[in-house]
Amino acid sequence: TGTPGAYTLGFTQDDAGATAIAVTLTTREGGTAPYIDITLAPAPAAAVPAPVVKSIAVTGIDQVEKGSTATATTAVTDSLGREFTGATVTYTSKDTGIATVTSAGKVTGVSTGTTRITATATAGQVTVSSQVSVSVVDSTRLRVYATADGWAQSSTPTVGYGSAGGSTIKAPWNGSPDRVAYATFDLSALAGKTVTSAVISAEMVISETRDGQNVSRVDAHATTGSFTEAGLTYQNRPTLTDTVGSFVVDRTKKIVTSDLTASIAAAATGTPGAYTLGFTQDDAGATAIAVTLTTREGGTAPYIDITLAP
Known part of the structure; x- marks a missing residue:
C-alpha cells in the first residue's frame, strides 16, 4: 500500500537456545538469489465507450x-x-x-x-x-412498340421497303399501284391477362400534293401471315383480313390514334404472340392519296397503349 519501494528482510534463529545451528543461505553471488512469488488481483477492465x-x-x-x-x-x-x-x-x-x-x-x-x-x-x-x-x-398499363415495319407496292412486286424511314400508304386508282404498309407487335406479355382497352398511335401525314384534298382516312387491318423487314415484298406480303381500326390524317405530321380494343382483346386470348397490322385506304376510289407512316427507322415507331384488368 502507499508508495512501495525497497523491501529488506533479515534472517536469524529466534529463541533457538541450545538448538542453534549454522545454516547457509545461498546468495545472488552463489548463483541462487532468494526470490518472492507474488499473486496480484486482476486489473479493472477498461471502460467500453458508448456506441455511435x-x-x-x-x-x-x-x-x-x-x-x-x-x-x-x-x-x-x-x-x-x-x-x-x-x-x-x-x-x-x-x-x-x-x-x-x-x-x-x-x-x-x-x-x-x-x-x-x-x-x-x-x-x-x-x-x-x-x-x-x-x-x-402500373402493371395494368402496357405500351408495346412495333418490332418490325415496312411497306410494299404492286408496281415493284419483288422489292421491299423495310428499311425506309417512312411507309407509303395509298389505295390503287385509275392504274396507280397499290401501296400497303405493315407493322408487327409482340403481344406475348398479354398471356393470361384481360384487355380492357387498346389504342394504337402512329405518326402520319398526307405526303402527296393535290389541290382541294387535305384529309384522308387510313384503315388498319388484321392479317394472316407474317413478314420480316428485310424480306417483305408485295408478292409475299401478309394477307389483309378484317378492318379493325381507322385513322384520320391531314397535312400536318402528327400522332394519330385508333381504338383496337376488340382486336387486341381477341389476340390476347390463348397464346398471344406476333400481331401484324396492314395499313391501307379502304374503298378510297378517286380520293386515294399517298400517306406516309413514320417507321422505327424514321424515329417514331407505331405503338399500342394497352390497359389490363387488375
Whole structure:
C-alpha cells in the first residue's frame, strides 16, 4: 500500500537456545538469489465507450405498384458494425407526386415514374442517411412498340421497303399501284391477362400534293401471315383480313390514334404472340392519296397503349 519501494528482510534463529545451528543461505553471488512469488488481483477492465451510430441501409421499396404501399426495412449499425437500436429514423421523398412516405417508412405509389426515398438515423449529435431509388409501376398499363415495319407496292412486286424511314400508304386508282404498309407487335406479355382497352398511335401525314384534298382516312387491318423487314415484298406480303381500326390524317405530321380494343382483346386470348397490322385506304376510289407512316427507322415507331384488368 502507499508508495512501495525497497523491501529488506533479515534472517536469524529466534529463541533457538541450545538448538542453534549454522545454516547457509545461498546468495545472488552463489548463483541462487532468494526470490518472492507474488499473486496480484486482476486489473479493472477498461471502460467500453458508448456506441455511435455509423450507417443506415434501406431495403424493400425498390418497386411499388401505383396505388399500393410497401414498407421500408432499415438496418442501423454502429461504428463496430453492430446493430444500433437507439436511433430515431425519419423518411422523406424527393418527389411526392410519384411516391409518398410516412414517418414509419410506408411508401405509397402515386404515379408511374422514379423518385428517391431518404432514410435518416439520428442518435445524440450524430446523423447518418441513405437514399434508395423507388420505381412506381402500373402493371395494368402496357405500351408495346412495333418490332418490325415496312411497306410494299404492286408496281415493284419483288422489292421491299423495310428499311425506309417512312411507309407509303395509298389505295390503287385509275392504274396507280397499290401501296400497303405493315407493322408487327409482340403481344406475348398479354398471356393470361384481360384487355380492357387498346389504342394504337402512329405518326402520319398526307405526303402527296393535290389541290382541294387535305384529309384522308387510313384503315388498319388484321392479317394472316407474317413478314420480316428485310424480306417483305408485295408478292409475299401478309394477307389483309378484317378492318379493325381507322385513322384520320391531314397535312400536318402528327400522332394519330385508333381504338383496337376488340382486336387486341381477341389476340390476347390463348397464346398471344406476333400481331401484324396492314395499313391501307379502304374503298378510297378517286380520293386515294399517298400517306406516309413514320417507321422505327424514321424515329417514331407505331405503338399500342394497352390497359389490363387488375
